[in-house]
Amino acid sequence: MQMIALTHALFGLLLALLFDVNPIIVMIFSLVPDIEFILPTFHRGPLHSPLLLAPFILFSYFYEKRFGLAILIGLVSHLFLDFLTPQGLPIFYPFSKFYLSLHFTWNTNALNWFIIVLCVVLIARKARTQLYY
Numbered sequence: 001m002q003m004i005a006l007t008h009a010l011f012g013l014l015l016a017l018l019f020d021v022n023p024i025i026v027m028i029f030s031l032v033p034d035i036e037f038i039l040p041t042f043h044r045g046p047l048h049s050p051l052l053l054a055p056f057i058l059f060s061y062f063y064e065k066r067f068g069l070a071i072l073i074g075l076v077s078h079l080f081l082d083f084l085t086p087q088g089l090p091i092f093y094p095f096s097k098f099y100l101s102l103h104f105t106w107n108t109n110a111l112n113w114f115i116i117v118l119c120v121v122l123i124a125r126k127a128r129t130q131l132y133y
């Protein structure tokens, strides 16, 4: 079991609300690394490598700061959640295929549900405070 798209999108939405950036861009880029599923590579390959994503993030940040920040938050949120799972991330790819993980849990299914519920509660709370204040 791996992190599911709903978990990545909701976590991205929560971070977009907290950092006050475009939630659509954050949610789209929180899903981008998993397009490796449909590409002829392996999951958690190049698009899960912080080293390979760094130049792209820097370029988009200097091109347009708010847009770049939304991309940065989306991509980093994805990598952060995958980093919690036992599979981990290829942090030095393409120089090494070593995967590093925080080993936060062995049960990724439970972690998915925990993050989904947490995000829904925090997003609802954030939306309520914006409505009343």
Ligand SMILES: [Zn+2]
Residues within 6 Å of the ligand: 003, 033, 034, 044, 048, 078, 082
């Ligand atoms: Zn992933």
